[in-house]
Amino acid sequence: MRESTCQRIIPHGSGSNHPADTITLDETARHRRRAKLTSDGGIEFLLDLPTARLLRHGEGLLLEDGRVIEVRAEPEALLEVRADDPRHLLALAWQIGNRHLPAQIESDRILIRRDHVIEEMLTGLGASVAHVEAPFDPEGGAYGDSHSNHHHHDHNHGGHGHSHEHGDHDHSHHHHAPHHHD
Template sequence: MLVIQERIEAQESWDEELLLTFEARSKSRLRCFTVKGEDVGLFLERGQPPLHDGACLRSQDGRVVRISARPEPLLHVTCANAFELTRAAYHLGNRHVALQIGDNWLRLLDDYVLKAMLEQLGARVENIEAGFQPEHGAYGGGHHHSHHGEADFNYAPRLHQFGVRT
């Protein structure tokens, strides 16, 4: 089994490749297979952002492993104007939906209930298959309800770099 425990900077060349859905890229512990079929065990540091398309890892035997976003069923949302797109994003955000944001479009994992809601709001919704890379969120520490000073769950929020696109 190829054991991977380390994230590294993106590399121009790599030895192996993992094709993973967004859900799989969000896990710190995962058993999966390279595109060549080799068994892989991911044991990454917990509490880190999801792996993004193009990220690289180093295996215990020194090989560089590139992460690629596996195409998955998505809803591609466009609207007649910026107000309607902002309104659609508001309603999705109010439901804590993971969103990929592009120039004049939104993408989310396929969901027939959300698709109906978006169409009711007047959005154009197209079913597509593509890699999904949603916004990570403004705070990197995760969500919890601890009180200030509780050592087990207290953390200083790490702000997301707004406007940075990968």
């Protein structure tokens, strides 16, 4: 019997309330486009999505035979970052974002992966930082769900590479001819 294929993700709360099984994965393992996966109960299937995305806690993986495998986010070792007030939390979020760290931003806290260097920086900025075990569901960000940061800074943000084209003028820097910009 050939394995089932999943080509559709159904949102949390839609579809059947009785999934055939669950699959429990940490955040890194939930960032997928195409992969052979095995559910917690042993159902083997091929995930085959048009683009890579983060499978979020509670979403359903719809198999072609109609069964649904519910995604469970495995608790991970995280830092819970809290602040004195909303503006302070925004400033901390900016510091975290400026370092391209995946972050789950909530109204009263930010969750990031544990990192003692970042922990010291945030404590130095007045944050209250606690070690927690929790599912990690970071923001998709401006570039959709293609996290360009799974600790390999390739900075090719989903097709918006830095190709340095500068309009019509060329960059041949001849020092004899004057540089005309129309």
